[in-house]
Amino acid sequence: MKTLFMLLLFCHVASTVKHSLKYVLTATSGVKNIPEFVGLGMVDEVLAGYCDSNSKTADPKQDWVRDFIKDNPQHMDWHAQRCSRSHHVFRANIVDLKQRLNQTGGAHILQSMDGCEWDDETGEVIGFHQFGYDGEDFIVLDLQTMTWTAPRQQAFITKLRWDADKVSLEYNKNYYNHICPHWLKKYVHYGRSSLQRTDLPxxxxxxxxxxxxxxxxxxxxxxxxxxxxxxxxxxxxxxxxxxxxxxxxxxxxxxxxxxxxxxxxxxxxxxxxxxxxxxxxxxxxxxxxxxxxxxxxNWEFPAAVTGVVVGLLLLLALCIAGLFIWRRNNNGE
Missing domain, CATH: 2.60.40.10 (Immunoglobulins)
Known part of the structure; x- marks a missing residue:
């Protein structure tokens, strides 16, 4: 699998009964003209919320999300705090990675994607949390064993440190198995008229x-x-x-x-x-x-366009003919 950003843009849920809640966080270093940090919240692959390091606030992107926030105002504060906290953590992590990988310059991107999927027919819940660095998988949480796996050798130090943080592991276990699907079900309820609609093409x-x-x-x-x-x-x-x-x-x-x-x-x-x-x-x-x-x-004119062109040519011919008649009449006077 390549970049998490491409995964966000192009992946889609294959089953008609599966719903998903995903948070995609991106921090950059040496990249111009974009915010240093961007956070996206996706429900069933639909952009539900957005934040970045410039605005420093969480912005709901759907009407049903705004309705949800009205009934659950504390949830807006939770997302705004997570955005701010993640910005500082990601910025520090990029500095650490650049030093560890002996990178002195250039553009670098650190991303994470986490959340859960819920099958509303079987009740099955699948959580996920993974990081990518410069377009490659870096470290992934295995929720079955509650340990981190390191696809890249450079992530092994991070794996050892995070595996030893039992408090964070216990929080992750509870969040991805219980809290995340709880909120996902609420989002789906509020957005059902939009998320569960069917539009033919x-x-x-x-x-x-x-x-x-x-x-x-x-x-x-x-x-x-x-x-x-x-x-x-x-x-x-x-x-x-x-x-x-x-x-x-x-x-x-x-x-x-x-x-x-x-x-x-x-x-x-x-x-x-x-x-x-x-x-x-x-x-x-x-x-x-x-x-x-x-x-x-795009290699031949449709009939309607051809008709318009022919009409314009005829009009031009009439105008030219009219000009000659006008000149002849004026010269005859």
Whole structure:
């Protein structure tokens, strides 16, 4: 696994009954134009709260979070204090790591991701707490053995020191097994109308040029538990198909693309192919036939644009003709 930041952006829960609460904390050294420390709180992969070292306060990012804070004002103070405390701890840890690894300059990033997942069908709770440094795993808490594991040799000193801190280990055990899922359940209750909604996407067929694959692109769906694939004669088709990842949109919805390479498909066989989108928890699927007339491209003008261009040219011709007539009439006077 690479950076925790990439994990935050692109990971998604596969089950329809699992909920998650994650805190992603990032501290930087030698990186310009961004806050020295940033904290994100995520519920079911949705940004619920934010803090940084510049604002020095916790900022709720969803209406349902603001409603929760109104009923639980002490929770806002807890997050603000955690943000401030983590900023100072992370800054000191980066200084320590740079000295330990003999790093005198450059840009460095220390991140942590912690929280819990709760299956509201089985009741299973899974806690997690891990750190990454400069894009690689650094140290991870094993909640089964209540010990820290060090993927990197440079983290072994930290492992020994944290394993010896029995008070912190006992707190972590209680927090990730009890406190974290308790708050997660409350968040899910307050945000259920938003977090548990289902939004179907708009689906389009896209192609860059005549030799490019045809991309079946779905955007605007929620949640991110979805699948999309190409079919041939009603059966899922795998040959010459490239599946893209589910990616977030700026508005909290998601998008996905699945490409079909057409070099081996005869034009008369296009009618045998279609693209299927299925959102988990929704019975209906969206089926899009492979139809050349429906493909949007950037290598030829759509009919509507062509009509506008032709209209403008005709208008220009009329204007020029009118100018000549006006000059001829004036010269004749």
């Amino acid at each position: 708009s689906v389009s067929l896209l192609q860059k040029n005549p030799s490019s694959p045809v991309s079946c692109h779905a955007t605007g769906f929620y949640p991110d538990r979805a699948m999309m694939y190409w079919r041939k004669d009603g059966e899922e088709h795998h040959e010459d198909v490239d599946h893209g990842e589910i990616l977030p949109n700026h508005d909290g919805s998601f998008q996905i693309s699945v490409d079909l390479i057409l070099s081996s498909v005869a034009p008369e066989d296009w009618r045998r192919y279609d693209c299927v989108f299925h959102l988990s928890g929704v019975e209906d699927v969206i089926v899009t036939k492979l139809d050349k007339a429906q493909i949007r491209t």
